Amino acid sequence: MNAVFKALSDPTRRRVLELLRDRPMTAGDLADHFPVSKPTMSAHFAVLREADLVDVQKIGKAVIYRLKLSVLEDALLGFVGAFNVGAAPRPAPPESALPFAIKTPPFAIKKGAT
Amino acid sequence: MNAVFKALSDPTRRRVLELLRDRPMTAGDLADHFPVSKPTMSAHFAVLREADLVDVQKIGKAVIYRLKLSVLEDALLGFVGAFNVGAAPRPAPPESALPFAIKTPPFAIKKGAT
DNA sequence: ACATCAATTAGATGTTTAGCTAAACGTCAT
């Protein structure tokens, strides 16, 4: 799961996943969408493979990549799901619930200093 | 939004956010949860601030961090929402819809070679 | 057998990142 977030930390890799969202694509077709060399793209693919975010299928000379949507789902929703996402936003937690006192700073009370 | 994913790529920072999920905490209290030096923690906080994932409030000598849940939501759900998450999984796209031909490899047909 | 094409590997380079210590700095509280 750490690997997934690592993989998602690069914009190029995120866009690869978005391209793969629509359809499986070959390595070459994917590479055509980015202004970097093929070996560089290959390295990005390796990171995505490492994170188990894509499936690979070799057909003839081509290598076809497929998005593993469930892995992306599990990682992202699993993380964000630990937060109370979607729950009603707590308007303003009563400061009595805070683990520290929000002491009104004394300087705000120095009323004697006119 | 790139900054958010960058911030999330480090396990320490993800756990800071998880700690902040429950309650606002001071820098010191947060730092107590991790076996790293204060300057290192301060750098992590700076990355989280940079990504706008936390709010900072100085009260007296303490610095209180609060999770900005909406920013986390917008980034993560915004990204994962671009995928058809939650939609019925497309069982198996007909290969006629693929942008490339899945040519049955000739070597699979070499039936003459008995 | 040989040339060709697709993709990865190998090796090199430069940048970024996470971490440390030590010191300095600002703000506040006492």
Next chain:
DNA sequence: ATGACGTTTAGCTAAACATCTAATTGATGT
């Protein structure tokens, strides 16, 4: 003034990352 809290800076190391060019592998086609 002194101490506490947190941040910042400087200076450093080590590891990871992104990128390149060049070489290699593997399958196809002739």
